[in-house]
Amino acid sequence: xxxxxxxxxxxxxxxxxxxxxxxxxxxxxxxxxxxxxxxxxxxxxxxxxxxxxxxxxxxxxxxxxxxxxxxxxxxxxxxxxxxxxxxxxxxxxxxxxxxxxxxxxxxxxxxxxxxxxxxxxxxxxxxxxxxxxxxxxxxxxxxxxxxxxxxxxxxxxxxxxxxxxxxxxxxxxxxxxxxxxxxxxxxxxxxxxxxxxxxxxxxxxxxxxxxxxxxxxxxxxxxxxxxxxxxxxxxxxxxxxxxxxxxxxxxxxxxxxxxxxxxxxxxxxxxxxxxxxxxxxxxxxxxxxxxxxxxxxxxxxxxxxxxxxxxxxxxxxxxxx
Amino acid sequence: xxxxxxxxxxxxxxxxxxxxxxxxxxxxxxxxxxxxxxxxxxxxxxxxxxxxxxxxxxxxxxxxxxxxxxxxxxxxxxxxxxxxxxxxxxxxxxxxxxxxxxxxxxxxxxxxxxxxxxxxxxxxxxxxxxxxxxxxxxxxxxxxxxxxxxxxxxxxxxxxxxxxxxxxxxxxxxxxxxxxxxxxxxxxxxxxxxxxxxxxxxxxxxxxxxxxxxxxxxxxxxxxxxxxxxxxxxxxxxxxxxxxxxxxxxxxxxxxxxxxxxxxxxxxxxxxxxxxxxxxxxxxxxxxxxxxxxxxxx
Numbered sequence: 001x002x003x004x005x006x007x008x009x010x011x012x013x014x015x016x017x018x019x020x021x022x023x024x025x026x027x028x029x030x031x032x033x034x035x036x037x038x039x040x041x042x043x044x045x046x047x048x049x050x051x052x053x054x055x056x057x058x059x060x061x062x063x064x065x066x067x068x069x070x071x072x073x074x075x076x077x078x079x080x081x082x083x084x085x086x087x088x089x090x091x092x093x094x095x096x097x098x099x100x101x102x103x104x105x106x107x108x109x110x111x112x113x114x115x116x117x118x119x120x121x122x123x124x125x126x127x128x129x130x131x132x133x134x135x136x137x138x139x140x141x142x143x144x145x146x147x148x149x150x151x152x153x154x155x156x157x158x159x160x161x162x163x164x165x166x167x168x169x170x171x172x173x174x175x176x177x178x179x180x181x182x183x184x185x186x187x188x189x190x191x192x193x194x195x196x197x198x199x200x201x202x203x204x205x206x207x208x209x210x211x212x213x214x215x216x217x218x219x220x221x222x223x224x225x226x227x228x229x230x231x232x233x234x235x236x237x238x239x240x241x242x243x244x245x246x247x248x249x250x251x252x253x254x255x256x257x258x259x260x261x262x263x264x265x266x267x268x269x270x271x272x273x274x275x276x277x278x279x280x281x282x283x284x285x286x287x288x289x290x291x292x293x294x295x296x297x298x299x300x301x302x303x304x305x306x307x308x309x310x311x312x313x314x315x316x317x318x319x320x321x
Numbered sequence: 322x323x324x325x326x327x328x329x330x331x332x333x334x335x336x337x338x339x340x341x342x343x344x345x346x347x348x349x350x351x352x353x354x355x356x357x358x359x360x361x362x363x364x365x366x367x368x369x370x371x372x373x374x375x376x377x378x379x380x381x382x383x384x385x386x387x388x389x390x391x392x393x394x395x396x397x398x399x400x401x402x403x404x405x406x407x408x409x410x411x412x413x414x415x416x417x418x419x420x421x422x423x424x425x426x427x428x429x430x431x432x433x434x435x436x437x438x439x440x441x442x443x444x445x446x447x448x449x450x451x452x453x454x455x456x457x458x459x460x461x462x463x464x465x466x467x468x469x470x471x472x473x474x475x476x477x478x479x480x481x482x483x484x485x486x487x488x489x490x491x492x493x494x495x496x497x498x499x500x501x502x503x504x505x506x507x508x509x510x511x512x513x514x515x516x517x518x519x520x521x522x523x524x525x526x527x528x529x530x531x532x533x534x535x536x537x538x539x540x541x542x543x544x545x546x547x548x549x550x551x552x553x554x555x556x557x558x559x560x561x562x563x564x565x566x567x568x569x570x571x572x573x574x575x576x577x578x579x580x581x582x583x584x585x586x587x588x589x590x591x592x593x594x595x596x597x598x599x600x601x602x603x604x605x606x607x608x609x610x611x612x613x614x615x616x617x618x619x
Binding site: 019021022024025026028029030031032033035036037039040042043046047049050097098099101102104105106109110116118120121122123124125127128129130131132133134135136138139140181184185188212213214215217235238241242243244245249269272273276277288289292295296299300302303304307 | 340352427574
């Protein structure tokens with residue numbers, strides 16, 4: 001009897017007294033998650049709603065149309081989608097090897113004392129506001145690259161299609177360079193984290209078998225985290241396709257495709273930034289919103305794919321451990 | 322036999338030499354990549370400082386922006402500084418409470434599946450281009466009401482929300498479960514445990530998340546184009562009206578042919594860059610420290 005009372009009491013007191021504080025806090029914080037859900041729904045609905053007149057008018061042919069003409073009120077996004085893809089993929093082409101190299105440097109090569117400060121400096125690169133990077137890109141980097149770097153590439157590699165032509169202060173190449181600067185810190189910081197997570201017995205095993213440090217990186221570390229690297233690259237890609245301000249400042253805003261990589265072009269995001277406020281007709285504004293819809297879909301696909309890969313990688317790692 | 326062994330050894334040592342040399346080349350390239358990244362950071366900071374310092378005088382902070390870059394008229398960015406401060410404050414006042422509540426819900430109350438959905442949604446929101454957020458808030462708040470600092474604040478708060486919520490949740494999950502269990506064992510309710518044990522332990526992390534979010538919003542340009550794109554060259558403190566902002570002054574200056582506008586843009590860029598870099602490095606340092614402290618309390 002005496003031993004029964006406490007065991008009976010504890011569950012009873014826990015169950016009977018409703019804890020209003022708990023309910024209130026759960027309710028308020030739960031409400032915040034409802035707000036998040038509503039926000040996402042409203043975001044998709046509102047942007048699609050703004051684009052609706054253009055979606056109705058042009059439908060899927062918007063994606064292949066080459067004209068962007070406010071006078072005849074005809075809009076097509078082909079060259080802008082092309083510009084977005086060329087600039088983003090071009091930036092990834094430079095940024096990915098560089099970021100992986102930085103990740104290797106920070107996790108394997110750098111002396112311990114400078115690892116944290118150098119990591120912070122690389123991440124600080126991501127903190128530079130894009131408008132400042134664009135200002136620097138158009139007034140400092142642009143003239144320098146057009147005078148010194150572009151002529152060099154044209155002279156030596158001009159025989160490669162698309163690398164011929166004449167240097168220009170504004171254009172695709174400048175946009176690629178600015179986007180590279182934005183993508184590198186993102187991919188580099190994730191690669192560093194991935195590389196430091198590689199178990200040291202794997203690394204030491206490979207070194208003990210006589211591999212050099214580079215062979216260990218190439219044949220053990222990079223394959224070990226390849227999924228994570230793909231996810232990091234996707235994140236960088238998402239960043240690059242969505243960047244509007246800095247690209248608007250350096251790309252030159254042209255309505256046609258350039259004949260070479262140096263010439264002015266335009267991307268979807270940069271077109272929205274440049275023309276939304278002053279768009280002359282309702283249909284042109286809706287068409288710019290249509291571009292926003294395409295960007296939104298791009299970013300959703302890229303982002304969800306990256307998360308899926310990262311989640312699968314995490315499950316694998318847990319399975320292996 | 323000894324000769325053969327010797328030969329094969331020297332052959333393999335030749336190959337080993339080549340492999341070592343190749344390894345050194347690759348290591349050199351990796352080091353170079355890191356040097357280039359830091360050099361770019363240094364070059365950007367130095368050229369902004371060099372171009373911005375000449376225009377960095379008392380006028381910059383006491384005069385308002387001028388129309389068409391006429392020298393002598395205005396020439397400062399006082400209204401832009403005040404505008405950026407007010408709009409960032411509005412955004413932070415929305416995003417921090419909302420983000421912290423979200424983090425509490427997903428780390429303390431939500432079932433695992435729901436917490437996962439919230440995490441995925443926040444990651445997706447973080448990946449939405451800020452220009453799309455601008456188009457969204459334009460349709461939601463600007464159509465029919467016109468440009469306003471409120472609309473800009475809401476747009477910036479959407480940019481900040483994933484920053485605040487994700488890093489707050491990370492810190493909440495770092496709080497050792499022994500603290501949680503001790504509080505519950507003393508008979509405290511879940512709510513009391515969260516409010517008096519978990520949040521105070523994690524407050525350092527929440528403060529750093531806030532600092533990083535403020536730095537992020539202060540430099541954000543794209544959402545402002547759609548919400549406060551046209552503004553008066555005067556100090557505005559009424560949030561129902563559009564306000565000038567530092568990023569838009571830089572943006573317009575960079576597109577302007579007038580050298581005076583460009584000078585002001587450089588000075589504004591210097592002010593913004595210094596603020597943002599101090600904010601985000603302070604945030605990072607604090608987050609390293611608070612993380613270490615929580616880990617020590619385990």
